[in-house]
Amino acid sequence: MALKVEVYQKEKVRPSSPTPQTLRYYKLSLLDVLAGPFYGPHVFFYPSGAGPRRHDYDELKESLSEALSILYPLAGRLKDGSIIECNDEGADFVRANVTNYDLGEFLRHPKLEDLRQLLPLDPNPDVIDPAMPMLAVQVTRFRCGGTTVGFCTWHGVADGGGMTGLYNILAAINRGEGATDSGGGLVVDVAAIFSPAISNISQIMLTAYAGMKKELGKYTTKRFVLSKQDIERIRNQYNPSEHHRRPSRVEALSAFVWAAVIRATLPVNPILKKHSVSHIVNFRKKLNPPVPSQCLGNILYGTSADWEVGGGEQVTGQSLVGRVVEAMDKFTSDYVREMQEGGGFLRSITSQQSKIVDYNKGETKVLSTSSLCKIPLGEVDFGWGKPIWIGMPQTLLNLALFVDTEDGGIEVWIELDHEVMCNLDKDMEFHAYVSSTHIVYESSGHLSSAL
Structure with a gap:
């Protein structure tokens, strides 16, 4: 109804x-x-x-x-x-x-x-x-x-x-x-820290997002719930190598989801040469001086890790977690300072154009991950008590969004092409750690308001 x-x-x-x-x-x-x-x-x-x-x-x-x-x-x-x-x-x-x-x-x-x-x-x-x-x-x-x-x-x-x-x-x-x-x-005054520096950039972005809308076909959004215990099981299985520390729960979950999405995508897109995962990092505390943790502005940026098709490597979270940890560890206070002082953010954005070209050719598949874990959304109490649930009704294709649950677990909202999601549903390695699955949306074609 x-x-x-x-x-x-x-x-x-x-x-x-x-x-x-x-x-x-x-x-x-x-x-x-x-x-x-x-x-x-x-x-x-x-x-x-x-x-x-x-x-x-x-x-x-x-x-x-x-x-x-x-x-x-x-x-x-x-x-x-x-x-x-x-x-x-x-x-x-x-x-x-x-x-x-x-x-x-x-x-x-x-x-x-x-x-x-x-x-x-x-x-x-x-x-x-x-x-x-x-x-x-x-x-x-x-x-x-x-x-x-x-x-x-x-x-x-x-x-x-x-x-x-x-x-x-x-x-x-x-x-x-x-x-x-x-x-x-x-x-x-975030603009004083990161100057726009490009004329007509807003129109460029609007055009880019409009192009993404037109490319949408059939897709599915699902909400997967993993318990606190199962997330710890994943972390414990991802033993750190001599080069990498033990992953955080979000890093481990990013590798786990990325590996499952790669396995689900390979049969659908055989011409792909590379799979990338990006993770959005909030770096307010890494600025000098730091800014308030809940101030206005977009004080975040993406790290990325790649996996090349055809290397003979088995696609598992264990095999990918080191790449995720290494990408996250590069985002230090010194890195942020260097990016600020030398116009590095703009250069980094410009350098992404080659990846965009590969994406448009169908040679690279990018999964974006974003975590709202440890952000106190669940504490928003208007005097009516804490919320019993928080809905995330956004539509961003090839996105995995992590949200804390009240009992210490994590909800993973994932939106994928319909065929890829069907393959993910058959992945027993993935579902062995999932407590529950909820279909949020299944499209039959284009959704005009979707990205």
């Missing part, structure tokens, strides 16, 4: 105090623009009666107004692709009701198309409109009285850490604890 969501109110929420003219323009950095022309979507689920406060949407709206006065770029509008004009036009605030489901009933088998209805807008717009908000929030009440809070935050303004900073400030204000960042420390 399809979810029935009825929107009954839409309004703008402006900052509770005006942004000073001295802060009128917030420049996006090179990494902000490269983050992509889309929104980061999260949906938090709260049962009724779980926390000390009732689900008061008027109160949440007022809290959002206070939060916007602190994180003022989120109340602005995009200008010329590389600047946010902090004009206090505000964020969208949408109220809706679900008429045919209780919260618990919905969570038994959440689907991507239903999760999207709990968002205030399409997270993957086809065109960039200067009137688009940097932030939109939707509160949806289920038939049982439970609530979802769906966020769409422009990715050019904030990565996962920055979005979590927004959520936690909003939650603290709504709990009655007041603003925790009155000094403005979560708004950092």
Whole structure:
């Protein structure tokens, strides 16, 4: 049965105090623009009666107004692709009701198309409109009285850490604890650290992402859950060599998933010459001086490791984990300093063009991995208790997203070509460590809002 969501109110929420003219323009950095022309979507689920406060949407709206006065770029509008004009036009605030489901009933088998209805807008717009908000929030009440809070935050303004900073400030204000960042420390001049340096870069990125949309065919999104014990089993099997340390749980899981995806891809794409895995690294703490762990901006970058087809090497997580660990270990504070001082980030991005050419020829397959583990999304308490689940209704092909579970395990959201996912489903080595599998989406063709 399809979810029935009825929107009954839409309004703008402006900052509770005006942004000073001295802060009128917030420049996006090179990494902000490269983050992509889309929104980061999260949906938090709260049962009724779980926390000390009732689900008061008027109160949440007022809290959002206070939060916007602190994180003022989120109340602005995009200008010329590389600047946010902090004009206090505000964020969208949408109220809706679900008429045919209780919260618990919905969570038994959440689907991507239903999760999207709990968002205030399409997270993957086809065109960039200067009137688009940097932030939109939707509160949806289920038939049982439970609530979802769906966020769409422009990715050019904030990565996962920055979005979590927004959520936690909003939650603290709504709990009655007041603003925790009155000094403005979560708004950092990231453009001064990573200058955009390229004219028309936003248009270049928009064109690139539009091309990716057109190439989509049939694909499937699934959510695989691995327990804390099974993740430790994987780590313990991946014995460090004399050259590498013991992998972290995310490094071990990255190698485990990458190996399984390679095995699933080989029969589908026999002309491939190389498989690459990239992992997004949050390097706020590696900057000198470091910046707050939940500040706005995209202060992350990808490391990559490669595996060549035809080398005769068996494709296992054990055989690949050393490559993942080695790539992660290169991302030191000294490396970040060198990249900053010499324009290294721009050179690195330019050097990736050869890999993009190989990808377009069909010779290289790239799996992107991103971890939200240890990011305190599960602590976002509006006074209603902690969320019982967090939905990630984004669509990024060939992406594996890692999210902590409440009991110490990890959810792995993976989106792959349908044929590749079918092969992954048959991989007994992979499923020997998976506690449960949930189909989130299966396409029959193109999804216009997907990347």
